[in-house]
Amino acid sequence: MITWANFVSQLFNGLALGALLALISSGLTIIYGTLGVLNLAHGAMFMLGGYAGYAAYQASGSFIVAVIGGTVALLVVGVLMERIIIRRFYSRPHEDQLLVTFGLSICFVEAVRFFFSSQSLMVPPPKIFSGITNLGFMFYPTYRLAVVGIVAAALLALYVVLYRTRLGMIVRAGIEDSVMVDSLGINVDRVFMVVFGIGAMAAGFAGIVNAPVVSLTPEVGEAILVQTFVVVVIGGVGSFPGAVLGGLIAGEIISLTSMVNPGYAYVMLFAAMTLVLMVRPHGLLGTRGRE
Amino acid sequence: MHDRKSGSHQQGRRDFIRTSLGVAGGLALPMGFASRAFAADHPPIGTWPAGSSGNSIFIGIAVPRTGTYAVQGEDELKGWQLAIEHINEGNPLIKKISPKSKKGVLGKELKYGVADSGAKPNDAVQAQQRFITENKAILMTGSTSSAVAVALNKLAQREKVLYVTGISGSNDTTGKDCVRYGFRQCFYGQTAAAAIGPVVVKNYGKNKKAAYLTPDYTYGHTVTKSMQDYLATAGWTTATNQVAPLGAPDYSSYLLNVANSGADVLINVNWGHDAVLSIQQAKQFGILDKMKLVVPYQIPFLSRETGPALLADVYAATDFWWTLEDQYPLAKMFVEAFDKKFGYKPEWGANNAYMSFALWAEAVENAGSFYPPDVIKSFEAGRKIQSTVGEVYFRKEDHQLVRPVFIVKGKKPSAMKNKEDFYDVVETVPGAPLMQAPDAFGCHLGDYT
Numbered sequence: 001m002i003t004w005a006n007f008v009s010q011l012f013n014g015l016a017l018g019a020l021l022a023l024i025s026s027g028l029t030i031i032y033g034t035l036g037v038l039n040l041a042h043g044a045m046f047m048l049g050g051y052a053g054y055a056a057y058q059a060s061g062s063f064i065v066a067v068i069g070g071t072v073a074l075l076v077v078g079v080l081m082e083r084i085i086i087r088r089f090y091s092r093p094h095e096d097q098l099l100v101t102f103g104l105s106i107c108f109v110e111a112v113r114f115f116f117s118s119q120s121l122m123v124p125p126p127k128i129f130s131g132i133t134n135l136g137f138m139f140y141p142t143y144r145l146a147v148v149g150i151v152a153a154a155l156l157a158l159y160v161v162l163y164r165t166r167l168g169m170i171v172r173a174g175i176e177d178s179v180m181v182d183s184l185g186i187n188v189d190r191v192f193m194v195v196f197g198i199g200a201m202a203a204g205f206a207g208i209v210n211a212p213v214v215s216l217t218p219e220v221g222e223a224i225l226v227q228t229f230v231v232v233v234i235g236g237v238g239s240f241p242g243a244v245l246g247g248l249i250a251g252e253i254i255s256l257t258s259m260v261n262p263g264y265a266y267v268m269l270f271a272a273m274t275l276v277l278m279v280r281p282h283g284l285l286g287t288r289g290r291e
Numbered sequence: 292m293h294d295r296k297s298g299s300h301q302q303g304r305r306d307f308i309r310t311s312l313g314v315a316g317g318l319a320l321p322m323g324f325a326s327r328a329f330a331a332d333h334p335p336i337g338t339w340p341a342g343s344s345g346n347s348i349f350i351g352i353a354v355p356r357t358g359t360y361a362v363q364g365e366d367e368l369k370g371w372q373l374a375i376e377h378i379n380e381g382n383p384l385i386k387k388i389s390p391k392s393k394k395g396v397l398g399k400e401l402k403y404g405v406a407d408s409g410a411k412p413n414d415a416v417q418a419q420q421r422f423i424t425e426n427k428a429i430l431m432t433g434s435t436s437s438a439v440a441v442a443l444n445k446l447a448q449r450e451k452v453l454y455v456t457g458i459s460g461s462n463d464t465t466g467k468d469c470v471r472y473g474f475r476q477c478f479y480g481q482t483a484a485a486a487i488g489p490v491v492v493k494n495y496g497k498n499k500k501a502a503y504l505t506p507d508y509t510y511g512h513t514v515t516k517s518m519q520d521y522l523a524t525a526g527w528t529t530a531t532n533q534v535a536p537l538g539a540p541d542y543s544s545y546l547l548n549v550a551n552s553g554a555d556v557l558i559n560v561n562w563g564h565d566a567v568l569s570i571q572q573a574k575q576f577g578i579l580d581k582m583k584l585v586v587p588y589q590i591p592f593l594s595r596e597t598g599p600a601l602l603a604d605v606y607a608a609t610d611f612w613w614t615l616e617d618q619y620p621l622a623k624m625f626v627e628a629f630d631k632k633f634g635y636k637p638e639w640g641a642n643n644a645y646m647s648f649a650l651w652a653e654a655v656e657n658a659g660s661f662y663p664p665d666v667i668k669s670f671e672a673g674r675k676i677q678s679t680v681g682e683v684y685f686r687k688e689d690h691q692l693v694r695p696v697f698i699v700k701g702k703k704p705s706a707m708k709n710k711e712d713f714y715d716v717v718e719t720v721p722g723a724p725l726m727q728a729p730d731a732f733g734c735h736l737g738d739y740t
Contacts, residue, residue: 003551005551006547006548006551009547009550009551010544010547010548013543013544013547014544016543017541017543017544109357113357113361117362118356118357118361118362118365119362119592119595119596120362120564120567120568120596120597122571122598132575132576132577138547138550138551139550139576139577140576141575141576141577143575144543144575213541213572213575214540214541214568214572215564215567215568215571215596217361217564218357218361219357219358219359219361219538219564220540222538223538223539223540224540227540254544255543255544255547258533258544258545258548259544259547259548262533262534262535262544262545262548263507263534263535265535265544266536266539
């Protein structure tokens with residue numbers, strides 16, 4: 001139903017959806033850009049972040065502790081996963097990388113199902129962000145408004161790390177030409193570990209921040225994973241600004257299409273991806289040769 | 292994604308002489324078993340006679356243990372497991388439903404295999420095809436999605452192996468996609484709408500505007516249509532119908548459309564985790580403070596997952612609720628046995644699963660044979676059968692069980708007498724008047740052989 005009020009509401013909602021997609025996608029795109037590994041376990045890491053945060057919340061009753069718990073837990077999971085398994089796959093074909101990360105995602109999902117069952121779990125938002133806010137043109141859940149701010153802050157932090165630190169410089173150089181970075185005597189091995197950890201941490205952070213919005217289930221990462229791949233393709237593989245732009249575009253496509261015909265919201269997302277692949281195969285902000 | 296349970300030993304293919312010997316023995320038995328003798332005169336069909344020539348028979352179960360409907364699938368599975376245990380031991384509850392039952396079915400032990408369908412038709416069909424080929428399954432079950440039920444209906448008819456649906460709310464399952472080899476125990480869109488419609492109109496008035504949340508497949512479309520058709524007779528209109536894919540990760544954009552639609556009542560046809568998420572998010576968007584919520588096809592575990600507060604005073608139509616034990620002695624036996632074994636009160640999916648096997652056992656015992664056409668004719672005989680919801684019978688024209696539908700109303704948390712006391716049963720609606728004419732939904736059952 002197309003009305004002015006609904007259009008503005010959906011436009012705003014698209015921004016909120018897109019911000020979250022941008023954060024999850026940035027982790028995926030940094031890992032792929034630097035390590036060349038297409039991480040199919042990224043959705044499972046989003047889910048694990050939510051559950052680790054849930055466990056921390058149950059133990060402490062504090063949302064802040066839940067966010068810290070979910071984020072740190074996934075940093076640890078990411079580093080361990082890279083050290084124990086992923087690094088053995090850097091020199092192997094992409095198919096092997098896809099299979100091992102896909103296998104890991106199944107293990108993560110089933111492990112969570114074993115310990116927490118398939119029933120939905122809820123992490124309530126912090127008290128100051130509970131309830132509904134009247135924005136004048138619509139009522140919107142206060143916590144969703146807060147998520148936009150939280151995600152914006154997290155993306156800014158990622159930006160600072162990537163563009164204002166030595167590590168970020170190495171990561172960006174690695175995305176452009178990892179052989180050259182290696183030959184300059186930089187310990188690429190350690191950088192890879194850190195990058196994988198940061199990518200996992202971004203997914204975990206998004207997972208717990210998103211937990212009060214969607215109730216947690218072991219499959220919560222699966223649908224998100226598909227969307228994040230679309231975002232990365234639209235924005236450009238390996239491009240952090242591309243992930244942010246792609247996320248916002250994807251959020252708006254889902255929201256605005258649903259205003260016209262909700263049945264086509266996700267169809268249009270894939271149509272947009274196809275269009276980008278036809279016109280700019282390396283994505284909107286990607287660099288030719290990375291795809 | 293596929294596991295096997297129990298001692299599901301594959302029955303080797305027996306030669307025909309052995310079958311004949313069995314039949315010769317059968318001839319010496321009383322008249323009630325006579326049809327088994329005649330069955331032997333038939334050429335093999337489906338997995339008959341190979342699947343039932345040994346001491347045990349095999350049932351293939353393809354149920355979602357992952358995905359949007361995983362919680363409901365696990366509950367169903369428990370119902371089937373309890374039924375198999377009861378049938379094998381000759382439990383008094385089974386004997387009340389199927390008076391001819393002793394131990395097993397026609398003296399044969401039931402064994403079973405379980406596969407995860409993920410509520411995907413393709414996965415379910417592949418799993419059942421394996422059970423038919425490798426285990427000579429003589430009965431298939433499993434569905435928590437009507438898309439799966441319709442696909443397994445078609446497989447059953449093609450392979451000539453009986454199929455009893457799990458949960459399936461689509462009108463199509465015993466409507467345009469009905470088959471001779473498929474049977475449904477539970478209620479469905481048409482009966483749900485006809486049962487809850489009057490309650491909704493009585494409580495919320497005539498000439499109202501409704502917003503629908505509809506999952507985008509046969510179940511969602513048919514249930515929404517049945518609700519729209521019924522409510523139109525009371526002057527209701529559809530303000531918006533938000534169709535979403537199964538397993539949508541977020542409902543915010545759909546809910547904004549609902550919020551801006553000017554509807555008085557939100558009719559949520561979503562199911563499984565989709566229902567949990569959409570109801571929780573409707574609350575977050577303030578919609579439940581402005582609109583009445585109605586759940587036309589109740590979802591097992593919904594109250595446990597959303598918390599009872601969100602469903603307080605919400606009307607839903609359902610197949611079974613455990614407090615029916617106060618009305619029906621067999622329901623009491625079932626609830627007690629289930630609670631004892633699994634540690635919680637059964638939801639309607641588990642009851643449906645249990646009853647579907649019990650009714651199949653009753654049909655086979657009365658047929659006196661596993662020969663599929665004989666079993667089908669036994670189902671179609673229209674015998675009145677005692678069940679956990681009183682007397683029921685199958686309608687021979689579309690293989691739909693004629694059974695009551697219950698209207699429940701969510702209790703406020705403060706009114707709950709115990710932690711599982713989520714609903715009051717406010718109405719028991721007899722089944723027959725709720726049902727459409729047998730041919731109204733285009734059912735053509737197909738051949739016996």
